[in-house]
Amino acid sequence: MVERRPVMTVVQHLVLILGAALFVFPIYLAFVASTHTGVEVSRGLPLFPGDQLVTNYGTVLSDGIASAGAPPLGLMLFNSTVMSLAIAIGKIAISLLSAFAIVYFRFPFRILAFWTIFITLMLPVEVRILPTYEVVAGLGMLNSYAGLSIPLIASATATFLFRQFFMTVPDELTDAARIDGAGPLKFFRDILVPLSRTNLAALFVILFLYGWNQYLWPLLVTTDESYYTIVMGIQRMANVGEQQPVWNLVMATAILALLPPVVVILSMQRLFVRGLIEVEK
Amino acid sequence: MRTKTVTFRHLWLPYLLLAPQLLITAVFFLWPASQAIYYSVLQEDPFGLTTQFVGLENFRRLLADPLYLESFLTTVVFSVLVAGLSMGIALVLAIMADRVIRTALLYRTLLIWPYAVAPAVAGVLWFFLFNPTVGVAAYALDALGHDWNHYVDGTDAMALIVIAAAWRQVSYNFLFFLAGLQAMPRSLTEAAAIDGAGPLKRFLTIQLPLLSPTVFFLMVVNIVYAFFETFGIVHATTAGGPGNDTVILVYKVWRDAFEGLNLGSSAAQSVILIVIVVALTAIQFRTLERRVEY
Incomplete structure (x- = not known):
């Protein structure tokens, strides 16, 4: 850093954190969606992961999505x-x-x-x-x-x-x-x-x-x-x-x-x- | 071309070493490309039984086809938006990361990984976020008063593919901007301070001018990316729709060949795309030369 500007430093970190959040956000929501039942997701996405993680991943790994061929x-x-x-x-x-x-x-x-x-x-x-x-x-x-x-x-x-x-x-x-x-x-x-x-x-x-x-x-x-x-x-x-x-x-x-x-x-x-x-x- | 002063002598070994590369190039690159040029001057009858030489007829028809011209315009708008958006955001983030030396590496880690996400998968992620019935982003926009629906609104569909394509590309641009900024001598900005x-x-008068070769280089790379590597985003999400509002050129070549079965037209489109790539590559190499001079 060239000079000490506390306000600038705070702004910088805020921008960077906001940027990083923007990048992580879609993945986080995708992960959240992947841990709920289909009904729960279609009713409006919850903000926190659910308890269907094992079931959902188990299903796709072994059976795929049959209806989609x-x-x-x-x-x-x-x-x-x-x-x-x-x-x-x-x-x-x-x-x-x-x-x-x-x-x-x-x-x-x-x-x-x-x-x-x-x-x-x-x-x-x-x-x-x-x-x-x-x-x-x-x-x-x-x-x-x-x-x-x-x-x-x-x-x-x-x-x-x-x-x-x-x-x-x-x-x-x-x-x-x-x-x-x-x-x-x-x-x-x-x-x-x-x-x-x-x-x-x-x-x-x-x-x-x-x-x-x-x-x-x-x-x-x-x-x-x-x-x-x-x-x-x-x-x-x-x-x-x-x-x-x-x-x-x-x-x-x-x-x-x-x-x-x-x-x-x-x-x-x-x-x-x-x-x-x-x-x- | 430069060579080593010390070389080996062998009658056939160099050819053997080159053989795999050249064979694959000839069979899967040169031959198909020449076929594309060959087909582009032919026309098949509707049953595919006979072909006849028609000269530049396919090209003439293509350039008079409003659908093709529209697709051209769509591609240009799409590329400019993707390049502008992803470079703008990347530059702001890179400047910020460049100033916080101690944590720059941490932020780099947080920002580079979207580059690993395939365009098609990025498309599907945003497709979900903007889904009119279940998507969080669509819901938020609704609350703000915009009735988002990329299934019926062409502008929304374009915005969706631009966001998905740019999201992934920010990481790439960020890395190059950050590398460019960190390569600058600190003494310049310190003296100015x-x-x-x-x-x-300081940014406008020192860093930006010094960064201009990187900006130009990234512009070309981003346009190449938007033109040629985003097929997956369109195909996996909007499928060109609604109507033809998101039919980019590469998507149109594919659709005309495999769904429209219009051989001559698709080949003519391929030839036009080849000309575009050659032009972009030439520009890219010129900028590389200039970058060396700096």
């Missing part, structure tokens, strides 16, 4: 986990390899390869919905974990991030490794990858989030309910046309859908902030 |  949440949570892990690990793996090739080798078409990867930045799923769907359908990958994850694992940002990092690795290390008789793969495995550990972890947090929060893609490639992910499945329960959704169960679903990524962010806050700012650089 | 400049004057 959604599968049990346990299965959807599992699908989301598989999909986000596959996307995060896949993206990191293929990006590490391609960044290594681009930085540590000189070969014909290197620049072309770089620009090809770069172009993916400009082609998000949202702009090529139908033809991508057709490709996946043609390959027989609809309703499969491969279809949910593989088409999303090309990554320009991750490749650039690793390229940037590799450029800062001192050449002396490469020289020393070569003098000691290490080939490129040994150098990659024993020196480069261990050095990239922090970047790797930071990126993992960001990419896990990215995978977990996918919506349009699972909507396109899954018609079989047993492959629904939770973020995409919640729509089947909330958007029931003219009827009123079963709010207490929908909110229990919402809480379960947001809990894993929120826990990841909060427990790895430092890595997350670092990753976010690095990725955008 | 000694010269008698109050907090508001």
